[in-house]
Amino acid sequence: MLDLSALLRPTSPEEAVRLFAETRGNGLYVSGGTVIVPSGSSRLDFLVDLSAAGLDYVRPAAGGSGEEGSGAGPGLALGAGTCICDLARSQQVADVAGGVLHEAAAAVATHTVRNRASLGGNVIASHYPTDLPPALLVLDAELIAMNLEGTHEISLEEFYANRRALHRKGDLVVEVRVPPVSRGLTAAFEKLGRIKLDIAIVNAAAALRVEEGGIADARVAVNGTGRPPSRLREVEAFLSGKPTVRETFEEAGRVASASVDPRSNHRASGAYRKKMIGVLVRRALARAAEK
Ligand SMILES: Cc1cc2nc3c(=O)[nH]c(=O)nc-3n(C[C@H](O)[C@H](O)[C@H](O)COP(=O)(O)OP(=O)(O)OC[C@H]3O[C@@H](n4cnc5c(N)ncnc54)[C@H](O)[C@@H]3O)c2cc1C
Structure with missing residues (x-):
């Protein structure tokens, strides 16, 4: 159970940073609390609650209209x-x-x-x-x-x-x-959980930009390996210049599987994750290309 000596509620990010630095003990920022509250850590002395700090917005990035003629949004x-x-x-x-x-x-x-x-x-x-x-x-x-x-x-x-x-x-x-995204870059996300609403066993995203000669820009990233989320650079290099056909995506899935070494836990074995990363990468690439 959380046993805090202080719950601080700054009204700006500057105040949040200052309060964090000034408060004694072991603290954390808390936003939605969906990770911190269920964890019930007894080692926490204070929380800096960000809910009134003005960090809730979705807007175009300043100066981010994209270079004229570049097709960037x-x-x-x-x-x-x-x-x-x-x-x-x-x-x-x-x-x-x-x-x-x-x-x-x-x-x-x-x-x-x-x-x-x-x-x-x-x-x-x-x-x-x-x-x-x-x-x-x-x-x-x-x-x-x-x-x-x-x-x-x-x-x-x-x-x-x-x-x-x-x-x-x-x-x-x-x-x-x-950052501004070049026109023609399309991307898709895939997730595997034990049930649809569960946290992922593994997940993957892929982005593609295709020019006449083949794939001009490929980006692939995964999470759920037991290591930090990462781009799969070997898969991206493999995809460069290739045609957007089923065989390319199948082989990219195999390269993805071969390039990761996921850990096992109570949700799934490392071997299953390795296999499924290949499947999700293939599916994400195919859907990105369809878009
Ligand atoms: C039942 C359940 C199901 C879930 N399913 C999913 C799922 O399907 N997919 C998924 O992605 N996640 C899932 N989660 C995990 C979690 O809900 C999300 O990852 C969520 O986005 C965490 O955000 P939060 O604001 O609640 O984090 P908090 O609990 O507020 O904070 C989490 C961590 O981030 C730090 N933090 C928060 N904001 C900042 C900031 N601005 N600067 C610095 N540090 C910060 C905190 O100090 C803490 O260490 C699930 C959680 C629960 C309880």
Whole structure:
């Protein structure tokens, strides 16, 4: 059970960071609380509640209208406190790259969980096989983080590859930024859970941009291996220049399976996850191409 000495409720991100730094003991930020509250950690002294900190928004990224003539659409600025329910019903989110982030948001648990769960919590709590990271990775998303020294940007891929160095205790994620997406880039998300509403055993997202000669840009990402969510660079290299035919996607699925070494837990064995990552990557690629 949580046994806190303080529950702090800042009204801005700056105040949140200051309160976190000033308060004694072991603390955490809390957004929707769907991870922290069920965990019932007795080692927590305080929580900094972000629900009134002004981090709840979905809007076009400033200056993100895309270069004229490049075919790029505007990027998105997503407040870290935005509930997953809002991502799942936002037309702006649905319009990006064929709606991959929209699909991932709609795949998170139930309405009840989505109404509380936040984007920031989903990105941070990726020790669970959370659904948004693969979709955000194929969109080349960045995190905007804040500490007492100011704000800094971190690519999501680097964040997961080197989290300890890039994100210290007390650093607040204020925003997830999706850069402008080139016209023609389409992406899809796939999830496997024990039942539809369950957290994933594994999940995957794939994005493709096709030119006359074949695949010009391929991005593939997975979560649920027991390691941080990641792009599968070997699969992306394999896909470069290939035609968008069933055989290409089947072989890409085999390359994906061969390139991961997932861990086992009570939900599934590592061997099953390895096999299913290949299946989900194949399906995500085929759906991205159809779009
Ligand atoms: C029944 C149930 C089913 C679930 N099913 C799914 C599912 O299908 N798919 C899925 O993806 N997830 C699922 N989850 C996990 C969880 O609900 C989500 O990952 C959710 O998005 C977490 O967000 P939150 O705001 O509730 O996180 P919180 O519990 O508030 O926080 C989680 C972690 O993130 C940190 N944090 C939160 N916001 C910030 C911030 N802005 N800056 C820095 N640190 C921050 C907190 O300190 C904490 O360490 C499920 C959870 C439950 C209870």
